[in-house]
Amino acid sequence: MPKQENTKQKIVEAAIDLIAEQGYKGASVRKIARAVGIRESAIYNHYENKEAILKSIIGQIFETPFEMKEIEEKAKRGKPFLREFIVAYKLVAFDKKKEKLFRVLINELFQNRALRESFLQEFHQKDIKRLSQAFFVMMQEGLIRSDDPMFMAQEFLAPLFYFRLQLSLTKIDKQSTTALSTIFERHVDFFWESVKIG
Template sequence: MPKQKNTKQKIIDAAIELIAKQGYRGASVRKIAAAVGIRESAIYNHFRNKEEILKQIISEIFVTPFEFKDLEEKAKKGKSFLHQFVVAYKLISFDKKKEKLFRVLMIELFQNKGLRESFLQEFHQKDIQQLSKALFIMMQEGLIRSGDPMFMAQEFLAPLFYIRLQVSLLRIDSKSTAPIATQFEKHADFFWESVAL
């Protein structure tokens, strides 16, 4: 079993490199197999098709830092919980390989309906739901004012996505990202001040 897991990760790693260099269309299953050093048919032991490989990659690039165990206990920490989230989000945003793929996949999301639906259901909604649960717990604990936790979650996440987009736009033109490096933490502080009791 470990051998299969290892091969699956090799397929993902090879696909990441190829998609980052050649785009989704350019990274064929044949090329991915060649990069791994396996037959093309062997890929289908791990993935149904190329789109499934892409979905797996997206799950790593758009990974939610909210996949915490003991969400309730951590949410009770209020501001430090939000800081944990933005630091994890920041690390993902500044990871060069993930940032490069973020650009490629943003383009692909506009062109691929199935991928778009998968992203919205599996990643975007998952983040909103997890964050809204955490915010609701904070409300129950008397840490933040009462309100619509789903709306508050969207208000918290939207600027983070925008900052991540800025990182990509600056890197495309080889400009420094230093001026926005602290924006993640500043956003968490600003948000907390606007909702804290």
């Protein structure tokens, strides 16, 4: 049975499911194997050890979820740019796989140093830098009030993270998410009202 790359992927996916639900410590090698349909010893044909599985998952968390081309150009339109950003953000937040990875992130944030650093740098800094660029353009165009673009980007993004967490928590217990479905758009409206000129 050579070259069944399929299995390796199944292992990671089962691991994501389990770590999202029960954390890294709760996702035992035996549980992962059972979910895949193999014995625990077979896992080690694909990964050196349990830690290696986690490492591969952490890599996936920060794969660029969406990128925006021509930020400078689009930013000139003001609010529609933020709307577009939110659409992309919601796409990620509501994506099943990405949501699981989000849970893994929260679960292991305080246990895994590499995860922490990636979070503060990638997840955080990257989006902030991109957005601050856009806000800078909007200020130059006289669309929004003058302020520190970096801080403004942070103020725009921070609630998104919180809403995403709320969404994730609500979904677990299968509670209704209707109150949360429009919250992202409302945020854009509120924010634009906060910074727009005229």
